[in-house]
Amino acid sequence: MSLPLTEEQRKRIEENRQKALARRAEKLLAEQHQKTSSGTTIAGNPSQAKQGPSQNFPREFCKPVSHGVIFKQQNPSSSSNYDQKPHNSHSFHLSIPEQVKGIWKKPEEMTTACPGHSPPHQVALTGISPPLAKSPPEVSKQQPLGYNLGQGHAQASIRSIPFANPTHEPLAKAKSSQETPACSGQPPRDVKLEANRAKASTSWQNTSYIHSSSGSVTPRPEGRLQQTSGSSLQRAAVTQKGKCVRNGDRFQVLIGYNAELLAVFKSLPSKIYVEAAQSLPTVNLQPLEWADGSSESPSTSSAGQTSLPSAPSLAFVKGRCILISRAYFEADISYSQDLIALFKQMDSRRYDVKTRKWSFLLEEHNKLITKARCLPQVQLDPLPTTLTLAFASQLKKTSLNPTPDVPEADLSEVDPKLVSNLMPFQRAGVNFAIAKGGRLLLADDMGLGKTIQAICIAAFYRKEWPLLVVVPSSVRFTWEQAFLRWLPSLSPDCINVVVTGKDRLTAGLVNIVSFDLLSKLEKQLKTPFKVVIIDESHFLKNSRTARCRAAMPVLKIAKRVILLSGTPATSRPAELYTQIIAVKPTFFPQFHAFGLRYCDAKRMPWGWDYSGSSNLGELKLLLEEAVMLRRLKSDVLSQLPAKQRKIVVVAPGRINASARAALDAAAKEMTTKDKTKQQQKEALILFFNRTAEAKIPSVIEYIMDLLESGKEKFLVFAHHKVVLDAVTKELERKKVPHIRIDGSTSSAEREDLCQQFQLSQRHAVAVLSITAANMGLTFSSADLVVFAELFWNPGVLIQAEDRVHRIGQTSSVGIHYLVAKGTADDYLWPLIQEKIKVLGEAGLSETNFSEMTEATDYLYKDPKQQKIYDLFQKSFEEEGNDMELLEAAESFDPGSASGTSGSSSQDIGDTLDESSLTACTQKKRRFEFFDNWDSFTSPL
Ligand SMILES: Nc1ncnc2c1ncn2[C@@H]1O[C@H](COP(=O)(O)OP(=O)(O)OP(=O)(O)O)[C@@H](O)[C@H]1O
DSSP states (O other), X not given: OXXXXXXHHHHHHHHHHHHHHHHHHHHHHHHHHHHHHTTOOOTTOHHHHHHSHHHHSOHHHHOOOSSEEOOOOOOXXXXXXXXXXXXXXXXXXXXOOOOBTTBBOOGGGOOOOOGGGSOTTOOOOOBOOOOTTTOOOOOOOSOOOSOOXXXXXXXXXXXXXXXXXXXXXXXHHHHHHHSXXXXXXXXOSOHHHHHHHHHHOSSSOOOBOEEOOSOOOOOOSOOOSOOOGGGHHHHHHHOEEEEEEEETTEEEEEEXXXXXXXXXXXXXXXXXXXXXXXXXXXXXXXXXXXXXXXXXXXXXXXXXXXXXXXXXXXXXXXXXXXXXXXSEEEEEOOOOHHHHHHHTTOTTOEEETTTTEEEEEGGGHHHHHHHHTTOTTEEEEOOOHHHHHHTHHHHHSOOOOSSOOOOOOOOTTSOHHHHHHOOHHHHHHHHHHHHTTTEEEEOOOTTSOHHHHHHHHHHHTGGGXXXXXXXXXXXXXXXXXXXXXXXXXXXXXXXXXXXXXTSOTTSXXXXXXXXXXXXXXXXXXXXXXXXXXXXXXXXXXOTTSHHHHHHHHHHHHOSEEEEEOSOSOSSOGGGGHHXXXXXXXXXXXXXXXXXXXXXXXXXXXXEEEOOSOOOHHHHHHHHHHHTEEOOOHHHHGGGSOSEEEEEEEEOXXXXXXXXXXXXXXXXXXXXXXXXXXXXXXHHHHHHHHHHHHHHHHHHXXXXXXXXXXXXXXXXXXEOSHHHHHHHHHHHHHTTOOEEEEOTTXXXXXXXXXXXXXXXXXXXXXXXXXXXXXXXXOOOTTOOEEEESSOOSOHHHHHHHHTTTSSTTOOSOEEEEEEEETTSTHHHHHHHHHHHHHHHHHTTSOOOOOHHHHTTSOOOOOSHHHHHHHHHHHHHHHSTTHHHHHHHHHHTOOTTSSSSOOOTTOOOOTTOSSSXXXXXXXXXXXXXXXXXXXXXXXXXX
């Protein structure tokens, strides 16, 4: 057993070994030099490459291998790992700090090469660099030994893997790492030596891979890296050519094996090594080409940058572009030095000190993205395709206009009555729709006249009719009235209101159908409708509903799609998706993409959750640019009347057979000959009462539609107890917060309930008796009043309207009168109209009810109808009759045979005001008040 070597002995042996190596290398160099002088080029010659290396180099370096060798990636901060031996004895360990364009990658992001992945005849180098702050690249200050070392290759490919710098290297320190001798052209002279040093170092990277196969030797005539141009002749003879090519987020150096180059690689950050490599006389390395064809890195070419490499970026950065206005987009990405340098090349760059974000004009979007793709450590996602489609013109040449220019549409073919009545903002809406090819979501606030605009847009495309109008069933007849009102050129026969599942969907030029009936009748749709209006289009927000499933295919085929909704989404962006694709089927073909961007989509154990919201500013911009037009009341208040009245013709189909029979019987009574005046009056009261009963289902349907449409707070006025009860009961059933004030509500309670309603932040409905709550109360937190029933005295109606239209009201107020055909409303409405007209003429009312109903055919051709009207008129104008009628109506009991007894009658109680008058006196007083108003309405 031999004694272990002493330290001194070991040192000597090593020195001798080094000397022998040096001598051998010199010898080789001389031989090689001879060969090159005689005109032989070795580099890149595979046949020669096969011959050489194993004979010419020290064993540990030159053993040819035919497969790749992998060194496992190790923890950069662990020095102990550094000594880990290669898996393959034919390989050698290189320490190559890798810094790709100054950007460092996290260790966990690094890939581990596999033997099988390295193609033969290539060298794959991979390295990890620790934080620069701790370990500036070491570079030998020794002179090069003057020989090349390595196993020759026909071609070698060096693959660099980006590294992490988890400690976020400060700029100064990073720079110091660049101020090494290597930077100034002093690369290491001996690969082995360097490798040994690296081995001993604890501060350098710990992993590198090299794979070699058959080798060729590329000797160099002179060992100094600082070869000057004076040696160009020599250089031409022996220079190895190579180039840098991009490979994903790394770049490769394609070049024949060159030991000096390897030494450079292992000693320098990557960006520097390209420069240092170029200073090697034996190397001609083309730097990486950029997208614009330049070979200069964006990070160094920007103004004020020197050729020195920039400070390293700190990590792989990933981000995306987000639209922030019609003209600008923002780069939402973390810090990267190279990216900042790239940003600075953009002419339109803006930096927001508060948000620390860069933004650019849209016209520079494509340029920025193309260039950013060349930054290996950066992933900057472009704007989604949908946005680039929507803003295509802005991407070409950005206009700073906050809204798109909309040309004036030629409406000469549309009924002049309609066109001349359009308010300026409504005309702008029509222009917008036509500029969008008749496909839009008109999302104007409630009461801004979406109906008139939709009819005008549809009329512009009249040549493409038949027209389909899909609406909530409670407003089918209101739409019919609107068509008749605004398009006098349209014959009433051309309008087909689909009432039952047996009706034809295509019978008219204008076909009006409810959502629910559409889903039943869709099979009838042999020929597609080219023009479609969808009222309250948020009814389509859930793609799983039958309504949506029926409507979407119709909309997909239609050429013009006019969606109307004052509340397109009530709670989350996901609700907008179906409406967006109804207008623009090419936008976000997959909901998931929409969900990821705008619904803050999150993966949950049960699937994806799309109930959130994200990027709402961008979504708004997208909608406004390409899909939606929305004006709020406050935007156009100056163009609006203080009150917007609307007559809602409720569906006759909703009146059931028994209610219809009761109504008809009552009408018959009124017109039967030989009836006393009193009997006629009783018949009239019965008719009035039966009307209330018959309207209940329609009233409830309308209120529920309003709630579904997102109307938040409104008042419902009714007169009969049966109606008030039915509405309240339904609200309770649907758990809608509500208050009720009727004749039985005490004065104190009235105030409390009123306050409760005023302060409520949630949905709330105030169910109010026309006669008990028409004065002394303020409900200005609502801006919508629904009259479930008509009342013969317009003064009472106006008083009731003014519960919302009063001081404190900042908005234009919507008033909806629900009117049922074939009921007492047929007579009451003209009566009210007539009275109001007189009031207006006397300058006592700015109200113009007649405007709303001029399309309603109340010319009673039937003598019976005329008789009833006369009876109504007489009854309500005669002194004292009002009182009698009111009492009779209030005591209506639908259950009783006569309908006039009082079991379920409305209890008027002491609710009129604060006084403690008797019920009778109160009634009298109210009538006095009405009479005062009525005095103005009597014929002058
Ligand atoms: N230019 C106009 N001239 C006369 N009346 C108008 C005009 N624009 C709207 N109106 C009237 O204003 C009322 C409200 O209009 P419309 O019902 O179309 O509003 P909307 O936007 O559809 O409201 P909602 O969202 O509540 O349905 C209607 O009575 C309508 O006739």
